[in-house]
Amino acid sequence: MPVLGAFVAVALVVGLGHAAATARPQVSASPEAPPIVAPHERETNDNGDAVREGRDYAFQGRINGKPIHWSCSNSIPVAIEGKVPAGAAAALEFVVDRLAAASNLPLTIEPGTALRDDGNGAIRIRYVDEGEPAYGMKVSGSVVGKGGPTYSSSGVIQSGRVIVRNDMDPTTPTGQQVLMHEIGHALGLDHSQEGLREVMTPTSPHDAKPVLGPGDRVALAAVGC
Numbered sequence: 001m002p003v004l005g006a007f008v009a010v011a012l013v014v015g016l017g018h019a020a021a022t023a024r025p026q027v028s029a030s031p032e033a034p035p036i037v038a039p040h041e042r043e044t045n046d047n048g049d050a051v052r053e054g055r056d057y058a059f060q061g062r063i064n065g066k067p068i069h070w071s072c073s074n075s076i077p078v079a080i081e082g083k084v085p086a087g088a089a090a091a092l093e094f095v096v097d098r099l100a101a102a103s104n105l106p107l108t109i110e111p112g113t114a115l116r117d118d119g120n121g122a123i124r125i126r127y128v129d130e131g132e133p134a135y136g137m138k139v140s141g142s143v144v145g146k147g148g149p150t151y152s153s154s155g156v157i158q159s160g161r162v163i164v165r166n167d168m169d170p171t172t173p174t175g176q177q178v179l180m181h182e183i184g185h186a187l188g189l190d191h192s193q194e195g196l197r198e199v200m201t202p203t204s205p206h207d208a209k210p211v212l213g214p215g216d217r218v219a220l221a222a223v224g225c
């Protein structure tokens with residue numbers, strides 16, 4: 001299985017997130033923005049350093065200094081559309097539970113048929129073959145998944161879309177990690193630096209696990225409720 005070499009690219013950053021940013025000129029990531037994490041929420045990484053934006057975690061964009069984020073007012077349906085591979089429903093339940101616990105976002109798993117036709121207000125997921133288009137995205141080569149949000153000019157995420165390659169078996173820790181990572185993009189997270197024990201690391205080691213790292217947790221709290 002070629003994608004599970006020493007390192008597997010989990011995703012190009014956000015097809016959709018970046019498309020939305022291009023369409024809306026005010027959207028820009030601001031590296032100088034002050035840290036949005038209150039001191040009492042700081043966590044340390046494996047080296048004992050306080051986690052830091054730009055290394056241990058990142059956001060896909062900031063509007064007026066605040067990371068783009070979902071509204072806390074309405075439940076956020078998360079659904080697999082189309083064919084659901086064996087074990088994917090259980091994997092989704094597991095990763096959404098972890099992401100909701102870390103963010104306090106009102107994520108709810110729904111059947112794909114329950115979504116509005118336009119998918120607004122929801123995170124839509126499809127398992128795809130290599131090269132198969134879905135939601136205007138494709139995965140090929142070493143890329144095993146993609147995900148991202150669309151968001152308004154006020155920085156509120158309107159929808160999320162995720163594709164995961166069918167050979168990322170959702171019954172395996174790696175398959176679960178890929179699913180969790182791509183949903184993380186749909187929640188507004190970008191990549192940590194490479195080589196860290198974060199779900200949002202740009203590539204997925206062969207022993208990847210769906211376990212949130214300290215940077216993941218700080219970022220999820222920051223985009224959360």
Ligand SMILES: [Zn+2]
Pocket residue numbers: 010011012013014181185191201202
């Ligand atoms: Zn990614």
